[in-house]
Amino acid sequence: MKRKEKLSIILAIFMPILSVAQVLEPLQDQPEDIINGAYSKDHNQQKEEAYEYPEIAEKDVVWSRTIWREIDLRQKANHHFYYPAITDRNHLNPEEMSLIDVIMEDIQIDDGKRVFKAEQNAKAGNEFKYGELSFQEKLALGRKGDVIETKYDEYGEPMFDELGNIIYDTIKGAAFDRTNVKRWKLKEEWFFDKHRSAMNVRIIALCPVMEIPNEDREEDMFWIYFPDYRDLLVQTKVANFTKNNAQQRSYLGVFEKRMFGSRVLQESNIMNRGVTDYMVGLDALLESDRIKEEIFNIEQDMWEY
8 A cells, every 4th residue: 555655656746747848848840930049040051153253365364373282181270171070971961061071972972073083193284184083983982892993904905895884893992081181282373364453363173182091191082173163162161160150151262262271382384393392391381482472472563552
């Protein structure tokens, strides 16, 4: 009899708590009159489109120079390209991703954007001359497990099946960890347009550079043609390190407003030499700064004050 009384008392105590707990369960749908913040945030960045470049006539360009840069993501000024660093794809937030995640996720859906092969230790020049990656090769870039490569015959020529399609061979190899991409190469062209009387710059291509674990070396992964990806980059938010939620920037805005730190790897020159081909150590860094300053001064020297 006493056990029944105790059970009744326990139920009498905990039933109201259980009832409240059921009432306080989070709602699945937020009421329309609730604003999750001080003001309504209706801007949909995923519907934005990149502005079109103004057309440049060759006769209006009185000066131009091609520059190759390296963006080191370990520098504080470039952390917005690296974070959030996600190793588990299940935790990826489509609205806020690192630069390599943005590019790789788009490559894997194969929506027609071009991806070009990167030749290791190649001289700077035409980065698109080594051809595009096939669909299978694109999938192999980010897929766990085996790597797919073109199968060659004894003479070093690609092998084809009866329908004329390239035959691919499966090679054992571990997939790369995207967080190992800690550098990007950037190719751009600076030019002075006399029609608009302005110095301008156009980013031409990007290349992620991957660290190879346990091998103490780096490898260029692929090149992308930057104009192909401008609409994608304007639709993706950059990690907000300014602690100002009212200023949400896109990757395209960061690139085109020059909100990153870099060092010059090479400028276009007769001998096609990189900076480290004729300078080493601190002298190479000083040479990089000298090239940056020279480009800045070219525009200033065109005016009289």
